[in-house]
Amino acid sequence: MASRSIARVYVETEVASRPRALEILDRLGGAERVECSRYTEVFNRRAQNFRLQKLRPALILARKHRGLVLPAPPGYGVGGRRNFYFSHMLNCVYDCRYCFLQGMYRSANYVVFVNYEDFLAAFERRLEEAPGEDVWFFSGYDCDSLALDSLTGFVAEFLPFFAERPRAWLELRTKSTQIRGLLDREPIPNCVVAFSFTPEEAHARLERGVPSIARRLAAMTELATRGWRLGVRLDPLLWAEDFADQYRRLLDRIFGAVSPASLHSVSLGPFRLPPDFYRRMRRLMPEERLFAGALETVEGMVSYPAELEREMTAFVTAELERRVPADVLFPCVETR
Amino acid sequence: MTFLVVALQSEARPLVGHFRLSGTDAPGPYRLYRNDRITLVVSGIGRIACAAATAYAFARAGEPRNQPWVNIGIAGHANIALGSARLAHRIVDRPTERAWYPSLVFEPPVATAEVVTVDRPELDLPGNALFDMEASAFFATASRFGAVELVQVLKVVSDNRESPVAKIDKALVSRLIEGHLESVAAILDETEALALRLDRRSPDLTEWRRTARFSVSQSRRLAELLERLEVVEKRALSPLELPRLEGAREILAALERRLRLRGAAY
Ligand code: SF4
Numbered sequence: 208m209a210s211r212s213i214a215r216v217y218v219e220t221e222v223a224s225r226p227r228a229l230e231i232l233d234r235l236g237g238a239e240r241v242e243c244s245r246y247t248e249v250f251n252r253r254a255q256n257f258r259l260q261k262l263r264p265a266l267i268l269a270r271k272h273r274g275l276v277l278p279a280p281p282g283y284g285v286g287g288r289r290n291f292y293f294s295h296m297l298n299c300v301y302d303c304r305y306c307f308l309q310g311m312y313r314s315a316n317y318v319v320f321v322n323y324e325d326f327l328a329a330f331e332r333r334l335e336e337a338p339g340e341d342v343w344f345f346s347g348y349d350c351d352s353l354a355l356d357s358l359t360g361f362v363a364e365f366l367p368f369f370a371e372r373p374r375a376w377l378e379l380r381t382k383s384t385q386i387r388g389l390l391d392r393e394p395i396p397n398c399v400v401a402f403s404f405t406p407e408e409a410h411a412r413l414e415r416g417v418p419s420i421a422r423r424l425a426a427m428t429e430l431a432t433r434g435w436r437l438g439v440r441l442d443p444l445l446w447a448e449d450f451a452d453q454y455r456r457l458l459d460r461i462f463g464a465v466s467p468a469s470l471h472s473v474s475l476g477p478f479r480l481p482p483d484f485y486r487r488m489r490r491l492m493p494e495e496r497l498f499a500g501a502l503e504t505v506e507g508m509v510s511y512p513a514e515l516e517r518e519m520t521a522f523v524t525a526e527l528e529r530r531v532p533a534d535v536l537f538p539c540v541e542t543r
Numbered sequence: 544m545t546f547l548v549v550a551l552q553s554e555a556r557p558l559v560g561h562f563r564l565s566g567t568d569a570p571g572p573y574r575l576y577r578n579d580r581i582t583l584v585v586s587g588i589g590r591i592a593c594a595a596a597t598a599y600a601f602a603r604a605g606e607p608r609n610q611p612w613v614n615i616g617i618a619g620h621a622n623i624a625l626g627s628a629r630l631a632h633r634i635v636d637r638p639t640e641r642a643w644y645p646s647l648v649f650e651p652p653v654a655t656a657e658v659v660t661v662d663r664p665e666l667d668l669p670g671n672a673l674f675d676m677e678a679s680a681f682f683a684t685a686s687r688f689g690a691v692e693l694v695q696v697l698k699v700v701s702d703n704r705e706s707p708v709a710k711i712d713k714a715l716v717s718r719l720i721e722g723h724l725e726s727v728a729a730i731l732d733e734t735e736a737l738a739l740r741l742d743r744r745s746p747d748l749t750e751w752r753r754t755a756r757f758s759v760s761q762s763r764r765l766a767e768l769l770e771r772l773e774v775v776e777k778r779a780l781s782p783l784e785l786p787r788l789e790g791a792r793e794i795l796a797a798l799e800r801r802l803r804l805r806g807a808a809y
Pocket residue numbers: 298299300301302303305306307308349350351382417
């Protein structure tokens with residue numbers, strides 16, 4: 208388990224005696240504890256190197272003061288009109304070469320915001336702003352939603368809120384197989400557990416530490432059997448000479464294992480990075496073929512050349528249309 | 544190059560011997576010792592001296608970025624036994640109350656602790672911190688020279704409530720540092736291995752500059768394209784491999800075309 212390799216925990220003095228912080232510290236056993244006044248003293252300081260920190264990430268327990276729930280970027284969503292995202296955690300135990308967190312943060316340390324009740328209060332406010340409407344809350348933008356769940360207890364603490372509020376929708380986006388917290392409770396219809404996939408070849412080359420496709424599919428089938436609703440996220444779409452074959456094989460595997468009845472939504476997302484993220488990532492991984500190749504800046508984003516992106520999106524969308532009902536398919540791509 | 548910064552000549556002595564460093568003859572405000580791998584500077588006591596000596600060593604070496612920097616010295620602590628060593632996990636600059644948190648991305652060879660830097664020797668030794676007179680200035684300065692993960696502070700306890708600061712003499716200081724040469728060596732090995740990960744050879748533009756005049760931004764673009772092509776083609780490209788081209792703009796366009804043709808695979 209990733210949490211076993213955490214050797215050091217920085218704790219904001221303000222949260223040091225909170226029960227949730229103490230529980231997490233307790234679960235970490237022998238990890239050394241260092242107090243700090245704000246997590247930003249440790250996290251994302253100038254001259255920190257993400258790749259070096261990734262060798263031995265520390266954990267930071269903090270309180271999130273502002274921006275607990277933010278409007279989701281355009282194109283992010285699976286049919287809802289009101290979309291928000293939130294991050295109870297920053298950074299991820301996995302190490303995907305394409306992960307934009309490396310461009311966003313200078314630090315690879317994990318930050319867990321332990322003031323869960325403030326997140327729930329912020330959800331409540333968003334729901335009150337839209338009486339009678341469904342509101343979506345997406346988790347897994349700045350982290351993997353489930354990978355550290357056994358340490359953070361995130362699922363156990365957040366799900367009861369959604370269970371009592373049917374118009375509050377939760378998406379847990381993940382590449383993890385840490386589903387114990389979900390299996391331990393009754394499924395709720397307004398929660399979607401969305402698993403991300405790239406083809407086997409990309410997984411082997413670019414997704415370090417990420418559970419195999421087979422294990423993720425096994426987790427999905429187990430959740431489906433218990434009545435949980437599932438999402439499939441083909442994000443990012445990664446190009447290769449034989450991308451068509453790669454994606455066809457991947458889709459055969461996914462939809463061979465996951466029954467259409469359990470599917471809430473299937474979406475895809477192109478590989479796009481803000482230019483400053485791209486520059487930083489290339490500097491961190493100058494030897495990485497993914498960043499060295501023919502990427503272009505199109506409409507303020509570094510991405511595959513528009514033509515390639517269109518070709519891939521069209522191909523994968525068509526393949527999905529053959530496999531899943533139209534009402535669960537959300538291609539989510541603004542075409543160029 | 545790895546840089547060691549110590550305040551006292553008596554701290555330097557065992558390190559100079561162990562790592563076989565030689566004094567440099569060049570005149571200068573601070574004493575320097577060197578070999579192919581290590582530069583050691585003796586700063587004198589206090590924050591200002593330490594910051595200045597650290598910057599001086601950096602400048603004298605030609606301002607090399609992303610190199611290991613380690614401050615080694617003595618410190619007081621209320622009750623940790625004399626001769627014990629600690630690697631800093633938090634450094635507090637008492638005069639300003641600013642704090643730094645060294646990134647410990649390797650298994651520390653000794654336990655870690657908080658180090659508080661003061662301007663006058665701390666006689667009361669309150670709390671659970673080590674007290675020294677240089678660490679904060681060292682850290683604030685050296686962390687401007689590259690990745691902060693390469694900057695570390697190692698302190699050896701020289702005084703505590705049972706053995707006050709007045710008992711410290713040069714021989715004791717040297718003995719205390721001598722007792723931790725293995726830990727120093729381990730920290731150097733670790734930080735040097737980290738530095739190696741950041742060691743990037745920029746493409747050699749000399750030949751390319753002979754073929755055309757590149758402005759500063761064109762040179763930057765040229766270096767980026769050559770670097771990317773080297774990854775994609777798994778070898779360095781020479782200007783002789785391109786058809787005869789007139790001017791920097793044409794060369795850059797040709798390199799961009801070449802990169803596009805090589806595709807976007809991962
Ligand atoms: S699983 Fe997601 S968040 Fe984690 S490293 Fe991979 S892309 Fe980033």
